[in-house]
Amino acid sequence: MGPDVALGLLTGEERAVALAHLEACAACRAEVASLAGVADELLLTGPEATPPEGFDRRVMARLTEVRAREAPRSTRRTGPAHLRRRRRARRPDRRRLAVGATLGAAAAAVVLVAALVANGDATPAPTAEQADMTTGVGKVVGTATVHSGNPATVAVDVPGWEDAVPEDATYWLAVEMEDGSRTMTHIGTDATWWKVPLQSGAGDVASVSVLDGDGWVWCSADFSA
Amino acid sequence: MWEVSDEALFAGYASGDPEAAAQFVDRFQRRVFGLALAIVRVPVDAEEVAQEAFVRAWRFAASFDERRGSVAAWLLGITRNVALDSVRGRGRRPEPVGDPVPDLAVDPLDVAAAIERRADARRVAELMRALPDPQRRALVAVTLWGLSTREVSEMAGIPQGTVKTRVRLALRKLRDEMGAPIS
Numbered sequence: 001m002g003p004d005v006a007l008g009l010l011t012g013e014e015r016a017v018a019l020a021h022l023e024a025c026a027a028c029r030a031e032v033a034s035l036a037g038v039a040d041e042l043l044l045t046g047p048e049a050t051p052p053e054g055f056d057r058r059v060m061a062r063l064t065e066v067r068a069r070e071a072p073r074s075t076r077r078t079g080p081a082h083l084r085r086r087r088r089a090r091r092p093d094r095r096r097l098a099v100g101a102t103l104g105a106a107a108a109a110v111v112l113v114a115a116l117v118a119n120g121d122a123t124p125a126p127t128a129e130q131a132d133m134t135t136g137v138g139k140v141v142g143t144a145t146v147h148s149g150n151p152a153t154v155a156v157d158v159p160g161w162e163d164a165v166p167e168d169a170t171y172w173l174a175v176e177m178e179d180g181s182r183t184m185t186h187i188g189t190d191a192t193w194w195k196v197p198l199q200s201g202a203g204d205v206a207s208v209s210v211l212d213g214d215g216w217v218w219c220s221a222d223f224s225a
Numbered sequence: 226m227w228e229v230s231d232e233a234l235f236a237g238y239a240s241g242d243p244e245a246a247a248q249f250v251d252r253f254q255r256r257v258f259g260l261a262l263a264i265v266r267v268p269v270d271a272e273e274v275a276q277e278a279f280v281r282a283w284r285f286a287a288s289f290d291e292r293r294g295s296v297a298a299w300l301l302g303i304t305r306n307v308a309l310d311s312v313r314g315r316g317r318r319p320e321p322v323g324d325p326v327p328d329l330a331v332d333p334l335d336v337a338a339a340i341e342r343r344a345d346a347r348r349v350a351e352l353m354r355a356l357p358d359p360q361r362r363a364l365v366a367v368t369l370w371g372l373s374t375r376e377v378s379e380m381a382g383i384p385q386g387t388v389k390t391r392v393r394l395a396l397r398k399l400r401d402e403m404g405a406p407i408s
Contacts, residue, residue, distance in 0.1 A: 217241030
């Protein structure tokens with residue numbers, strides 16, 4: 001059964017039976033997975049052919065259209081699995097800062113926390129979480145910082161932005177939340193730093209992206225857990 | 226000249242980097258379109274299949290795992306599935322039009338020889354060459370040309386069960402020789 005499943009040779013009914021079995025049989029799942037991998041490798045020996053003129057442009061146009069329609073859900077989790085694992089592995093690089101900005105020293109933060117506890121103040125200390133803004137090929141071009149507070153805010157700093165983009169282009173700052181919702185804020189090309197308020201809590205931010213007018217991601221930062 | 230790896234390029238493609246996307250499409254379009262054309266046989270349908278394959282590669286990018294195989298193999302696997310769906314949706318395959326694509330009369334070793342220059346295909350091509358001829362032909366027919374075992378049976382004039390047996394033996398033999406990818 002394994003080769004037939006791996007190569008897609010089964011009829012609909014046969015396939016349904018096979019899949020039902022696979023669901024309950026880890027050994028067969030492993031067998032099919034290994035055979036499917038080999039079947040894919042075989043395709044590397046396949047024929048090449050030159051596509052019709054303009055094929056690449058049509059693919060890009062179609063991708064742009066699909067991305068514009070689906071980006072809110074798909075960009076958050078896109079990226080090959082191995083790269084997502086690497087991003088998670090880099091978590092320690094993300095800086096969680098307590099109050100910090102105005103205090104500037106750990107000792108001062110400790111004093112503040114101690115004071116809050118002593119006063120019985122249940123209000124959580126404001127925090128800031130920072131992640132690198134990277135391009136699709138992993139180049140770090142800036143940072144995004146999610147500040148808690150009322151309202152929570154996102155600040156994005158992309159040094160060199162002015163020189164990297166055309167003056168008359170349209171860009172958006174997209175903040176995507178864990179529930180899949182997304183807010184878009186138009187950003188100009190004459191600044192390198194932006195700050196936008198959030199509708200919900202700082203802990204709900206999944207990603208922050210800079211998109212061009214066609215919806216392509218120029219750079220992004222991943223905050224998802 | 227330094228060249229971005231397939232995996233790095235795909236990471237850019239998946240994340241929406243326009244430059245990486247253009248390069249990714251440029252790098253793989255001949256292979257994707259070539260496989261699509263081999264299976265669906267009609268250029269206009271092959272383009273539709275190839276376009277859809279690139280879209281699905283973006284849409285399902287998160288499912289790619291380099292531990293299971295290369296980007297090229299994964300992308301071509303998507304292409305084959307889209308092409309088979311297209312063919313099955315229309316019933317029997319039309320006769321080839323325009324530039325002829327290889328059929329069972331063409332020795333698959335010619336194909337393997339033609340792609341010897343592709344480093345990523347060399348290993349599997351060598352292993353295919355070592356297969357018994359009937360097994361190799363049956364396997365090539367159902368993978369690269371997307372034929373059903375029934376179609377192979379009719380074209381080759383042998384029982385369908387024999388075709389299935391040859392395909393199964395060939396695929397298992399290749400897997401054993403290549404070493405099973407992790408599951």
